[in-house]
Amino acid sequence: MRKSIATVSVSGTLTEKLEAVAAAGFDGVEIFENDLLTCPLPPEEIRSRAADLGLTIEMYQPFRDFEAMPELDLRRAERKFQLMERLGAGLLLVCSNVSPRAVDDDDLAAEQLRLLAERAAGHGIRIAYEALAWGRYVNEYLHSWRIVRMADHPNLGVCLDSFHILSRGSDPIGIEAIPGEKIFFLQLADAPLLAMDVLQWSRHYRCFPGQGSFDVAGLLTHVRNAGYTGPLSLEVFNDHFRQADAHRTAVDAMRSLVALEGSAHPAEPPTGFAFAELAAPRDPAGLRDLLTALGFARSGAHGSKPVELWEQGRARLLLNRTGEEAALAAIGLESPEPADAVKRAESLLAPVLPRERAPREAPLDAIAAPDATQIFLCRTAQPYGWREDFTQDGPAAGPAAGGITHLDHVALAQPWHYFDEAELFYRSVLGLTPQESLEFPDPYGLLRSKAMTGPAGGPRMVLNVAQVGAGQAPSQHVALACDDILAIARRLRAERPDLLLPIPGNYYDDLEARHEVDPALRELGVLYDRDEDGEFLHLYTITVGRVFFEVVQRVGGYHGYGAVNAPVRLAVQHAHAH
Amino acid sequence: MRKSIATVSVSGTLTEKLEAVAAAGFDGVEIFENDLLTCPLPPEEIRSRAADLGLTIEMYQPFRDFEAMPELDLRRAERKFQLMERLGAGLLLVCSNVSPRAVDDDDLAAEQLRLLAERAAGHGIRIAYEALAWGRYVNEYLHSWRIVRMADHPNLGVCLDSFHILSRGSDPIGIEAIPGEKIFFLQLADAPLLAMDVLQWSRHYRCFPGQGSFDVAGLLTHVRNAGYTGPLSLEVFNDHFRQADAHRTAVDAMRSLVALEGSAHPAEPPTGFAFAELAAPRDPAGLRDLLTALGFARSGAHGSKPVELWEQGRARLLLNRTGEEAALAAIGLESPEPADAVKRAESLLAPVLPRERAPREAPLDAIAAPDATQIFLCRTAQPYGWREDFTQDGPAAGPAAGGITHLDHVALAQPWHYFDEAELFYRSVLGLTPQESLEFPDPYGLLRSKAMTGPAGGPRMVLNVAQVGAGQAPSQHVALACDDILAIARRLRAERPDLLLPIPGNYYDDLEARHEVDPALRELGVLYDRDEDGEFLHLYTITVGRVFFEVVQRVGGYHGYGAVNAPVRLAVQHAHAH
Structure with missing residues (x-):
């Protein structure tokens, strides 16, 4: 029409x-x-x-x-x-x-x-x-x-x-x-x-x-x-x-x-994360430090670009040493048919990114999201897929006991005024489903947040925007899933307590007034939430550049993201930044 | 309490x-x-x-x-x-x-x-x-x-x-x-x-x-x-x-x-404008040009500061050659008892401005409004008042036939987020009464506007703020009252058409569809509004620095400010600025 x-x-x-x-x-x-x-x-x-x-x-x-x-x-x-x-x-x-x-x-x-x-x-x-x-x-x-x-x-x-x-x-x-x-x-x-x-x-x-x-x-x-x-x-x-x-x-x-x-090119929605790519300084000591502490190992290097592959379980992170401040720059999504996904994106006016690649490298299709995040559409298991562009540095890291298993979600900061545009983009181009819109206080404003999720097991993205005024952009983060967060927290606290975001005792006084919880949460700085379907335990690392990591453990059918604890995290991050 | x-x-x-x-x-x-x-x-x-x-x-x-x-x-x-x-x-x-x-x-x-x-x-x-x-x-x-x-x-x-x-x-x-x-x-x-x-x-x-x-x-x-x-x-x-x-x-x-x-120091509200003060470049050729074309004459100069007094009828403008871009910097208000007004302002936490003055100069009390406008509280008719600080350059300009008679209102741009603060300030400190809040479109946003008025014959101020986002600050302006705007417009059009803001013909096509109006309005670029109580005719000058002038004629009991025409004025100002 x-x-x-x-x-x-x-x-x-x-x-x-x-x-x-x-x-x-x-x-x-x-x-x-x-x-x-x-x-x-x-x-x-x-x-x-x-x-x-x-x-x-x-x-x-x-x-x-x-x-x-x-x-x-x-x-x-x-x-x-x-x-x-x-x-x-x-x-x-x-x-x-x-x-x-x-x-x-x-x-x-x-x-x-x-x-x-x-x-x-x-x-x-x-x-x-x-x-x-x-x-x-x-x-x-x-x-x-x-x-x-x-x-x-x-x-x-x-x-x-x-x-x-x-x-x-x-x-x-x-x-x-x-x-x-x-x-x-x-x-x-x-x-x-x-x-x-x-x-x-x-x-x-x-x-x-x-x-x-x-x-x-x-x-x-x-x-x-x-x-x-x-x-x-x-x-x-x-x-x-x-x-x-x-x-x-x-x-x-x-x-x-x-x-x-309904006239966009049809495509199956993505089924999960292939990887998250971090822009990194030429010498990304801070990020390497953090990844190592979290149990990641460097498993490969790109054949023609200054990009490192770090893995743990099915969690894959690329460190792209562009020389920029550390930031979440791109997301790789597992697409059943990348070519269709790119055609769909084009029919929905998403810019397809030109890729410079060496003659023998795998074709890797990418589009630009409105927030400037690059979205790669790929099939990791495919022969001659993106993994083959990386030399094998070390043994493919299997899931360590109690270690990180996969990417739980990524949280993307949206530019002011463009939240609705981003939501429509992720919904229409990638077929993600918007969840409830949430608001919570930051010491210097209000944050609006909405999760966008793929079909069961598919990728989860959280879109965040500072709700009033321009000011400070919220940081991006990568949330890593695990089966035993207390073990991870205990190890981090013993080895690298400086990398953990400290949680105020007042938070635990309130948490313990509301719920009967394991005293280890307070001791280890792990945050907690529950709903009718299950429990959620999570912790945060310090911020490096403009990115930080979250480690999460979902117990039962908990579907949220611990939003109730976001004000605490935001306040501590502000205090830490000053 | x-x-x-x-x-x-x-x-x-x-x-x-x-x-x-x-x-x-x-x-x-x-x-x-x-x-x-x-x-x-x-x-x-x-x-x-x-x-x-x-x-x-x-x-x-x-x-x-x-x-x-x-x-x-x-x-x-x-x-x-x-x-x-x-x-x-x-x-x-x-x-x-x-x-x-x-x-x-x-x-x-x-x-x-x-x-x-x-x-x-x-x-x-x-x-x-x-x-x-x-x-x-x-x-x-x-x-x-x-x-x-x-x-x-x-x-x-x-x-x-x-x-x-x-x-x-x-x-x-x-x-x-x-x-x-x-x-x-x-x-x-x-x-x-x-x-x-x-x-x-x-x-x-x-x-x-x-x-x-x-x-x-x-x-x-x-x-x-x-x-x-x-x-x-x-x-x-x-x-x-x-x-x-x-x-x-x-x-x-x-x-x-x-x-x-109700614990603030009592004071009578101001009864009118004493003057408006413009910050001006060291050589304010543009402003002098504009004032001369509008029929003002320089009638005095300050004894110790680079300030010129320009008058026409009861309209008094000070040009303060501070070397800054032209802007509306201060307003002088006629106060029945300036000392009480300043005490009231102090009790309402308004900063009283330190005044540097020569030993023989009149005391002149000033406070700072939240938008950084300086408010002088004075009694022009008082012996040894502020006028005596000015040498008499020329004859006191009487109201010329068809000329400007007095200041009708001043329009102050309010910083984003601080509209309510400003309204409370002008209401509580100066005893002005807020009128209806209006909104109108600008090509690049929305403007919110509210007039604050004193008792009959008292000062009228219009507070403007760009309603969404930061971006462009609206200009300030001084509106000058007259009894025969067509005569003024005719003179300006003959002598200095370059100083008038041009109004699109499309505006007059619509105006003439809505009302039977004098064809001279279109010819002279005069805007028009009416309500149950009367009519309003007005025209705008070009902007010099960050300030422009409006000439208004109120017919009958019209109480507004021609807000219906503001979108036209804003669009033309944007076009003119590019």
């Missing part, structure tokens, strides 16, 4: 907006009135600018407070029709009246809309009537359809907007009662579930489909079943998008439509 | 919080549990740290989900009592149960709280029971009081919290039914009126009294009438304060309590 977006959805001047949405591959735009009013270009020039960019002007919007008024005012409409002719826009959005002067009279509304449509027809213009969720009398889409049917004019149809329908909890199945040719336009927006005034919710918190909690895909199915053949058009009022880079927002928007439409 | 604050209300580690609130003059603190758990210091050390700072630990909080449970759990409480003894805290906040396991049984709640209070008594501890607005069964303050009365134990009383009472719309007059000695604690918070989930509202949007929409002062009157003699304690969960400088937040907090208590 054709893809369109309202200019209000991205940042910038009108011409910057047009350029950004054209670059992201949109076919058309809705021109939002305020963007036109503030534009120094006359409508004719905006028209030719859009045409040069290959963009159709799908609709001009909004025209407010027209129908069901005590007196008919066609003068204002006539001016807008003249403007639309200059602009080359053939469809005008009329949203349901919110004026206190409006009257509750469907016959009057229908009659005035019929007269408007008749006048519009003289200009070759059609009218799409939309029920605003906060319309004074008309606020349900079936009510707007009833009025359109009463008016019975070929130039009058309805505009459906997923936000206005789903925010009120209306059942979208009724859309199938509307003949497809009378649905003149479809606007799509998602939103997080917020118990707040619907007008404020709409004006500030809308997001792209797949970034909120509405079943926009279900609504689209009904619209398709009704026979609608017009464009899918995003109309998103969002305080963050207003400030964000317009090109980036436009790509995010297009990704959401491709995912919604 | 003693003044206290919960540690959750300010940013930082526990020790940083204690230092900040002590520095702002608080007498005590409530220790919020999470701040203690994450603190590496043992409770004894926190106790002595507080004592060294002169802070009483008024309360430890919160203790959750205790009462009306199927089984009594005194073990957890016993651990907390031990902790409180180490901490030297004599009062524990128990908030009403939110657990799904709680039962709806006031007798059980009272019995369990009585047992808790009895156990607490053994440690010399008292229990303050608080009804959370979202408590499962107990969520009204009179309900918590009923249970406390049923329990009837000397160590059990109620904790009242203005947020929990006022957010539910409960009438606080019932507080007078509670004997003062059974009100163990009073927590104060304000909040903006938001139609949202009360838990989210409470956790993220609380603010200090006077910064929101609740009648906290009215509630305090009832609490005083009840005979309460304990501290006034602020408990504010606010995403901005979590990130802000702790010392600054603590001062803001203390200012709100002094204003609430």
